[in-house]
Amino acid sequence: MKVEEYFSNESKNWHARAYFKFLKLSGQVDVKLKKTLSAYGVTHAQLNVLNQLVRNHPSPMDAKTLKDKLIVPSPDLTRLLDRLVKKEFVTRSTCPDNRRKIDINVTDLGIEEFFKIHKAAKASVNDYFETNISKEDAKELFRILNKVEI
Numbered sequence: 001m002k003v004e005e006y007f008s009n010e011s012k013n014w015h016a017r018a019y020f021k022f023l024k025l026s027g028q029v030d031v032k033l034k035k036t037l038s039a040y041g042v043t044h045a046q047l048n049v050l051n052q053l054v055r056n057h058p059s060p061m062d063a064k065t066l067k068d069k070l071i072v073p074s075p076d077l078t079r080l081l082d083r084l085v086k087k088e089f090v091t092r093s094t095c096p097d098n099r100r101k102i103d104i105n106v107t108d109l110g111i112e113e114f115f116k117i118h119k120a121a122k123a124s125v126n127d128y129f130e131t132n133i134s135k136e137d138a139k140e141l142f143r144i145l146n147k148v149e150i
Contacts, residue, residue, distance in 0.1 A: 053106035060103035
């Protein structure tokens with residue numbers, strides 16, 4: 001098969017076109033989100049952790065449960081938590097019921113910063129979604145993405 005023929009056929013493949021459009025848009029959203037978050041000195045993974053802890057507040061979470069609930073997986077949750085502790089956004093303490101378990105809690109400062117950062121992050125990516133597609137389209141996109149979820 002000739003190179004021109006291969007790419008000519010590829011451009012007609014709607015699955016490939018959808019995949020590459022998805023990658024391009026995902027990259028654009030990621031770049032915009034990283035720029036917004038860097039102004040607050042946090043990463044997407046850190047915001048993700050804060051999101052889970054705020055949702056679970058006032059109850060603590062352990063590292064395993066937290067890692068299982070993350071939207072963006074973090075291979076090194078320990079170092080990520082160290083950074084959040086240093087910023088005083090979270091605390092770690094020994095679980096009173098199980099000394100081998102570490103409880104992770106969001107602080108009042110962490111909650112306050114989460115809402116401020118989350119608002120800015122949401123505003124930075126809204127034009128990709130809420131401005132450009134209807135609620136029905138968003139539901140359909142969600143349905144389709146669930147079908148291809150790994």
